[in-house]
Amino acid sequence: MVWCRSILILVMFALPINAEERPQGLMWNRSGLPATLPLLIKTSADADYFLNLKDVGSDQVVFAAYVRGGEFFQVLVPPGQFVLVFASGEEWQGEARLFGVTTHMFTLDQPLRFRATMSQRRGHMIDLTKSSGTTISDLVKCQRLALDPESLRAGKGQFDPLLRDPSGAPEAWPEMPAPRYDVETWTCL
Secondary structure (H helix, E strand, O other), X not given: OHHHHHHHHHHHHHOOOOOOOOOOEEEEEOOOOOOOEEEEEEOOOOOEEEEEEEEOOOOOEEEEEXXXXXXXXXXXXXXXXXXXEEEEEXXXXXXXXXXXXXXXXXXXXXXXXXXXXXXXXXXEEEEOOOOOOOEEEEEEEEEEEEEEHHHHEEOOEEOOXXXXXXXXXXXXXXXXXXXXXXXXXXXOO
């Protein structure tokens, strides 16, 4: 029985004192902008990653995410141009200590730009699994608005602007419902 307590005490001291539960995904967004642009990160299972996006213009860290090693990771980020700073390690100890004394820090060589147009959302895919170095690819999501035809139905009948009496006053015309649109998104080639 004494040896069981000794083993228990030994195991307790072997565990990191400040170890925290591993988070997953978006930690916080302090940019003041909505996170709508794609960032995919491919990692190996030997380490987890804590990612900071530092705004190029203000030099402030505006976004943070946690990537569990070996798992598919996708997060939406705000628009802007950012320096991506990674911390990696095995035992997460919180934002202040990261992965403790074994934390490995690295920064991508070039800032990455995330932006959107009416028809595209431009982001990036980062592959951290290759021993030859980090691979960065553009990731473009195309999008378009598709009219929902059901949104044009008014009351019991269907709205038809040609049936209104053009000689009547505009306030006598039937009210046209506001059309709804669905956003269709796909990865551009």
